[in-house]
Amino acid sequence: MRVSFTKMHGLGNDFVVLDARDRPLPDLTEETVKALSDRHTGIGCDQLIVMQPSTTGDFAMRIYNRDGGEVESCGNAARAVALLHGSKASVDTRGGLIMVEPDDAGARVDMGKPNFAWNAIPLQMPLDTLDMPVAWDELEHPVALGIGNPHIVFFVEDCHGVDLARIGPQIERDPLFPERINVNVATVKSRTAIDLRVWERGAGLTRACGTGACATTAAAIARGLVDRKVTVGLPGGSLQIEQADDGHIWMSGPATRSFEGSFEWDDFE
Known part of the structure; x- marks a missing residue:
């Protein structure tokens, strides 16, 4: 299966973005994420981003670190997908629904409210999160x-x-x-x-x-x-x-499209 990608970055934090909103991708394994993220033998990136359909937002964004683990949120990637989408949108992430919109400088993102509750972060035990005794x-x-x-x-x-x-x-x-x-x-x-x-x-x-x-x-x-x-x-x-x-915390900053390409999915399984 030939898959297209867009390489992007936000202030040097770089991403391989796969757009699966109209064309589903095979199951993404930890090994495939690591292989695509490798800067010597793959495309190379800090995070792999997958744009997908969503029932709660205009689209969903899944975020994988280069070690293969999936994470909840990424502000720089949110600006990147805002640029790719091209208009104001609600984006479904594991960390919750966020709002993005392109602007003259790149993109603005509503990252929601910060949560200081110890068990929401989470911590192993109750601590004063504003002044942790550690x-x-x-x-x-x-x-x-x-x-x-x-x-x-x-x-x-x-x-x-x-x-x-x-x-x-x-x-x-x-x-x-x-x-x-x-x-x-x-x-x-x-x-x-x-x-x-x-x-x-x-x-x-x-x-x-x-x-x-x-x-x-x-x-x-x-x-x-x-x-x-x-x-x-x-x-x-x-x-x-x-x-x-x-x-709510709003973030504004640049996002840049570096280049586009494609790869054979089987080569990175």
Whole structure:
């Protein structure tokens, strides 16, 4: 079976997008995801995205990290599919229904309300999620929350000085997080600016993480560190994050179509 794909990225966080809204695909296995995501022998990407029909939204988006695991949400991928769809749409994800719309800068996404409930993130035990009494080396007193997927946020003096490649996987797989967790280290530069680096669950260090930028902004607002409209600087570029009056977090930023191609499905099974 010959399958078409679109290679896209949001601030360097890159995706292989498969559009299965009109033509169903064979069952997607963990091995196929890993093979397609491999940068040496496959197409190469951080995440594989599948657009599908939905009974609750205009279409559904399924998200697979390059390790083969399926995850609930991806803000950068949401902007990418908004660009491909070409108009305002409701998108059904495992993390809930989100709204996307293309704009002059790329796309805007309503990521919904952040959830600070310990058992919704989830954590292994009840803890104060706004000031968790835990630490990993110099990283301490984080905030934990869910915004489609689970995040932990550490506010530090210099996020670029943290050895995130070493400590990120330790935190991601700590037994405190039954479904693993995305790890954010952030430096508040002003009331309207945050610098951020992210270790992404199942993907590792990433140049940009849309849900991480939203989670970090929501955590900073909850702690009174920033205003409700913030520019989040990531290694791949900047995102505009804003909390609306109803508590929903809106993300705005670029999405780019890199190239298109096709492959034989059997070659990657």
